[in-house]
Amino acid sequence: MKITALNGFKDIVPGEVELWQKVETAARDIFSRFNFSEIRMPILEKTELFARSIGETTDIVEKEMYTFIDKQITMRPEATASLLRAYIQHGLHVQKPVQRLFTIGPMFRHERPQMGRLRQFHQMDVEVIGAQNPRVDAELMAMGAMLLEELGVTVSLELNSLGCPACRPGFRKTLLDFIEDRYEALCDDCKRRSNTNPLRVLDCKNPSCRAQVVEAPSIQEHLCQECSDHFAVVQKGLQQLGVSYSLNKFMVRGLDYYTRTTFEFITGDLGAQAAVGAGGRYDGLIEQLGGPKVPGIGFALGMERLVLLLQQKKGAETVQGEMDLFVAGLGETASHFVFPLVHALRRKGLQVAMDHEGRSLKSQMKQANKAGAHYVLIVGEAELEQGQAVLRNMDDQKQTDIEIGTGIDKLSQSLLEICKPLDKFSDILTKRI
Ligand code: ATP
Ligand code: MG
Numbered sequence: 001m002k003i004t005a006l007n008g009f010k011d012i013v014p015g016e017v018e019l020w021q022k023v024e025t026a027a028r029d030i031f032s033r034f035n036f037s038e039i040r041m042p043i044l045e046k047t048e049l050f051a052r053s054i055g056e057t058t059d060i061v062e063k064e065m066y067t068f069i070d071k072q073i074t075m076r077p078e079a080t081a082s083l084l085r086a087y088i089q090h091g092l093h094v095q096k097p098v099q100r101l102f103t104i105g106p107m108f109r110h111e112r113p114q115m116g117r118l119r120q121f122h123q124m125d126v127e128v129i130g131a132q133n134p135r136v137d138a139e140l141m142a143m144g145a146m147l148l149e150e151l152g153v154t155v156s157l158e159l160n161s162l163g164c165p166a167c168r169p170g171f172r173k174t175l176l177d178f179i180e181d182r183y184e185a186l187c188d189d190c191k192r193r194s195n196t197n198p199l200r201v202l203d204c205k206n207p208s209c210r211a212q213v214v215e216a217p218s219i220q221e222h223l224c225q226e227c228s229d230h231f232a233v234v235q236k237g238l239q240q241l242g243v244s245y246s247l248n249k250f251m252v253r254g255l256d257y258y259t260r261t262t263f264e265f266i267t268g269d270l271g272a273q274a275a276v277g278a279g280g281r282y283d284g285l286i287e288q289l290g291g292p293k294v295p296g297i298g299f300a301l302g303m304e305r306l307v308l309l310l311q312q313k314k315g316a317e318t319v320q321g322e323m324d325l326f327v328a329g330l331g332e333t334a335s336h337f338v339f340p341l342v343h344a345l346r347r348k349g350l351q352v353a354m355d356h357e358g359r360s361l362k363s364q365m366k367q368a369n370k371a372g373a374h375y376v377l378i379v380g381e382a383e384l385e386q387g388q389a390v391l392r393n394m395d396d397q398k399q400t401d402i403e404i405g406t407g408i409d410k411l412s413q414s415l416l417e418i419c420k421p422l423d424k425f426s427d428i429l430t431k432r433i
Pocket of ligand 2: 254
């Protein structure tokens, strides 16, 4: 019987993996421009970490976590909690008052798999810990927007403020009064939420709940003076940096730890999976997890969704393999000769392949073509005796006879001879050889 991967768990195979690399390379480049350092955490953490940070009554903790119940450990459903745990554990605040950290890796949530929604998915997560200034909020959102723009992905940025422990309870009460009158029209989830986490009713995806909350009070109008000032400077900062955004009073986010700024990068091209990235400020969380009293803000981008968007892009480049040189040895003697030659060329930095199956010239040329080889070195037995070989430029089909040695002692001469006509790579080659 064939064994297949679990539902919601996906292999990323060659041909697709190149897009993942593209996304990751672009992200690493931009994160370093903004002065972020990488951090890597384990995938398993104590369950309590997520219960205490994400919140006991959130969807993630209530029903989406992969937990080994007997061991009280959980496969991380998101990165922020683990990252903060590491920050606290290693006293990173002592090294630098403001830490700018990013991490890239898999997360696990037991959700219903669909396009852009998996059970193992990948996030690129960035966090700034120790910065209170609202300009940092704007800077972070601008960084996300810059990355998405460089990847050629079109999204809109939606912004809200969730206030702070000083003003949110007041709003919660106002909202509860509003919800009370509409309670019977809400879905079962929202009926339950209105007791535990009434703000979540605002971002329920159920159309009838949505209709009920259209007229709901806006938290933006119930912020305390400090939160309101903060929110104003965030928006001013976005304007200064030329980042367009819209305000969304319904955006609550599914994690309890957010305070003040929350935001999402939204696409219209992935059906229900509209959020490409999301994040916000979590000023009380580090202290709540036993760390120093420092503020923090961060966001995570979903890599599956980014890759889907890149795949959907009109005229998306088909990813094709490439290699510098394919060495076609014809017959056992020639293969025996080219075997160390290929190794030496690789040591020089060239990307080289050869055939080990004794295939015909025709079949090896096909192989070279498929691999995207720029050059093919053809070494036949008769030519080899004369110290000769043919180098074929696969881009213009021109062939050149070249001198190669007749033994391993001539290897370096052969290398130079082989490399000389590869003028396309002359710059690299002079450096490498
Ligand atoms: P959604 O509303 O789509 O469920 P979320 O609010 O649960 O998203 P976050 O916890 O904020 O998502 O995670 C940040 C990003 O990670 C999301 O914007 C999304 O791109 C991605 N993401 C979250 N859950 C999944 C999943 N199950 N599969 C693929 N990507 C996901
Ligand atoms: Mg979710």
